[in-house]
Amino acid sequence: MNEIVYDVFARKDRGGPLTHIGYIDAFDDETAKVYAWKAYDEEKWFEMCVVQRDAVIPVTDGEGLFAQLKRARS
């Protein structure tokens, strides 16, 4: 199956930091939302969102995960 990697971000409280909590593989945005909510349900999240990893634009060119992935893809 052609699946897409989505990174999962969440914050516990209003005004708290939006934190990268993991990733999931899904075949579209709708399944990504369900998988993320069901896989990372250890907290009562105030907010959770998913982002297609391909859509992330790294700002730094260093050894960060997203920059490395971007280089690997190009």
Add this chain to the structure above:
Amino acid sequence: MSADLDLTALDDEGRAALERLIVTLADSKRMMGIRYSDWMLGAPSLETGISTSSMAQDEWGHARLLYAMLKDFGKDPVPMEHDRPASEYASIAPLDEEMPDWAALVAVMVLADGAITAMLRSFAVGTFAPARSRVPKMLAEEDFHSSLGAAWYRRLAEADGEARDLLSGATTAMLPALLAWVGADDAAMQQVVSAGVIGSAGERLAAFRNDMRDLLALIDVDVDSATGSDAWDEVRGRTPGQPAEEAVARARGDLNRALLVE
């Protein structure tokens, strides 16, 4: 919305009819959980397995809340949950046996879970106060089940070959029993409808068909012309048959009977 239902004003038949409705909903939730749990380790991906595990827990939580409504009738829910034989279970027929493949599980996720949700949506706005207070949270959790089911259903329906055939076969096999259950209009259902506990058979069927129409059209099934099974068990409020003994043993918690704490 009408005034709250006064249980003390119901005659014996009315109370039995409401009890039958609650039990068929609770049993269906419990068996739905069993069927999701069957796929915790065999789903197509880790994420899907985690989701079916979580949905199984949701369903069992919903079942527990529904069984607890029996306390309003002075009935102890513990024997209902742990002591009944399979022949007394009122769960919907498509959940009687383990799903043979992932396509069948997707069909059950959409159609069977969808049928239970259609019934609960109507129950949640009726005159039975415990349903109005407890069912809305269940429906909110069900949004995730229907989203996942719809996404997988579309994916399999748009595939060529075996996956689509399996989905189509499972759908057409389970649809008549579900239409009969959602559209039940026997004496007991007429009692609860007239008490305002749940919408009419026509209203419930229209809601269910509306939910299913677009998805089932993907496999060339016209849900508006499909008809329900004629066979009906008036005692339990479901089509004839019973869930597999092995599944009911798990539902009752037979293996852990010595550790049962309520």
